[in-house]
């Protein structure tokens with residue numbers, strides 16, 4: 001059953017339409033991949049789906065019903081392209097911040113939950129007190145995912161989750177995403193990394209110039225739209 005959906009989303013900045021009627025669905029436990037050229041509107045789509053911005057028209061649906069940005073911000077977690085960890089906070093501090101600000105429990109309870117979340121994504125206790133600058137790219141990525149999990153989102157959106165990582169770490173991100181899928185979380189993964197997109201084995205949508213040019217399980221291997229063929233051809237080794 002569809003958990004999160006975009007329905008005919010349109011958005012303009014200064015008279016330029018950046019999303020031109022985008023529709024997309026993600027079910028509970030499903031992973032959907034979004035590929036497409038730079039400037040095609042991928043990050044913009046994630047901002048709308050996570051309630052950081054409202055669309056010019058169209059709607060974001062949760063469980064089939066239109067959801068306001070304030071509700072989306074609560075229910076949809078996001079892991080940004082540049083991670084955006086707070087540099088002055090430790091790994092633990094990054095994960096406890098949002099639940100603390102929202103008064104989600106007593107400090108001790110929040111801390112033990114945050115430690116459990118960090119363990120869940122493979123960040124050992126020896127790293128919990130470190131600041132982001134003292135963590136590797138892969139470790140920071142895990143902390144960013146733990147932080148997204150802190151508000152118990154039903155959906156998680158990733159913007160280029162492998163862009164800051166060595167190829168070896170990409171397999172770790174894949175495993176983290178698979179584990180969240182097993183937990184029933186709906187996930188949308190934006191990537192320009194085609195080998196990573198293939199490894200996800202997910203339904204893949206191609207977003208180009210603000211439009212969905214294709215959306216299918218076989219999109220990477222059997223592209224139907226000429227725009228998708230052209231996009232993939234330009235990126236094949």
Ligand SMILES: Nc1ncnc2c1ncn2[C@@H]1O[C@H](COP(=O)(O)OP(=O)(O)OP(=O)(O)O)[C@@H](O)[C@H]1O
Pocket residue numbers: 013014018036037038039040041042043044045192
């Ligand atoms: N706040 C904004 N104001 C004006 N234009 C914007 C704004 N945000 C995005 N844009 C424009 O919208 C278009 C889509 O941007 P977006 O960041 O969604 O692309 P993208 O597909 O994520 O690209 P990339 O792969 O480079 O991250 C771009 O032309 C961009 O310049």
Ligand SMILES: [Mg+2]
Pocket residue numbers: 042043044081159
């Ligand atoms: Mg982007």
